[in-house]
Amino acid sequence: MKFDIPMETVSEFADIVKETSGLGVDLCYQCQKCTSGCPVSYAMDYTPAQLLHATQLGLTELVLNSKTIWLCASCQTCTTRCPQDVDLAGIMDELRIIAQRRKIKAKIPEVPAFYRSSLTNISLFGRMYELGLIALLKLTTRSFSKDLGLGLKMLAKGKLNILPSFRGTLAARRIFSQVKGWEKK
């Protein structure tokens, strides 16, 4: 794949990331500590350090269409070990948020589908209703047989509640509607 690297010294995309998240990408000098410590880098198409470099360079398409942003487990190892105090896990959050806002088709679609199903679930019930989450996720990703046996065993062991709890519902809905209002501002 060929990418046109913008010639400006400051990348507009890096500025957008910084403006919305307050997190800078400029300090990275490619020491690769983030990549060495990342437990999921083996499955990524670009290593965490490469993705950060691409963000510095303003390679928006590459970054937002990468598998890497969806495969980050948010384990915070990179952020913890960075000698330059770059919050890479926080930047990954911001890149996922930007990709979803721009409605970019995710390279690992089941991951954002999981986010959406989870948040729908919490906004409806307040507390996570696991069976509801699993049902909604299966509907959206069409993976009906996956983990069926495990799910049944968990039900048998009483590890999944049959019915949702409504005890935190009202308070959670208030937060969701407030956040919605503020995000429109």
Place this chain on the structure above:
Amino acid sequence: MRYAYYPGCSLHSTAKEYDHSLRAVCSRLDIQLAEVKSWFCCGSTPAHSVSSLLALALPLGNLALMQKMSLTEVVVPCPSCFSRFKSALYKVENEPELRQKMEAVIGSTLGNEIKVYHPLEIMSSEYQLDKIASLRKEELAGLKVVCYYGCLLTRPPKVARFDICEYPETMDRILKAAGVTTLDWSYKTDCCGASFALTKTDIVLKLSNEILEAAKATGADGIAVACPLCHLNLDARQNEIETSYGVDYKLPILYFTQLLGLSFGLSPRELLLRKHFVDATRKLEEAGLHAR
């Protein structure tokens, strides 16, 4: 000492035994837990991957509910929730403008004296360690475990402020006080794959396999955990891991609170050990515990 208690969603569903054993152990240690009234989900991984505002509002909204109970210190046993609470507090403590905005979003002011603790933190004071030692009824020295802390209890250190981030010892100290033998190993804070369990299961199988393999190689009879998601990945998926990688572990995964309970003489039945997929009975009997 009386604390607010935020169990989080998992402790009311997939990890009921953690909730149950934590309450049992705390009552013996005179740690009073008052569950936050009408608490709701902290948002966990999905919220911070979708909306930075929501990721702050959910935990802070719960802290406001705690304040309504006239309490300022909250115990949060799930490291994922713990991390969200700590991270939200860190942000508003360091950015006064953000604090104002978030207080408007959640419709309450947040006091300056709010503290978030993991139960490991409150149980590891000198006072509590002595108390744990004095409550010992069962001999568990024959049981060798490795303590697995997972990702989010210690990371990032400036936010979590929990022990030494690369090699924590808090759980080891607590379990040693209870008479359990804990072993040194290199996977204390490695990632188990976390919430990829439902989406990219192959990642969880690989990472959790490495943890189980290291525990077995270290000579452990089981793994002590403090996180409901780590527990689910290492316990409920262990059979799948064994099949996928052609290995045989049969390593019981126990919450540190269950081990404390066993040491205090509570029965495996009371501690809901039957909820686990990998049976611990044989290992416990071999270690000399009189399972009832």
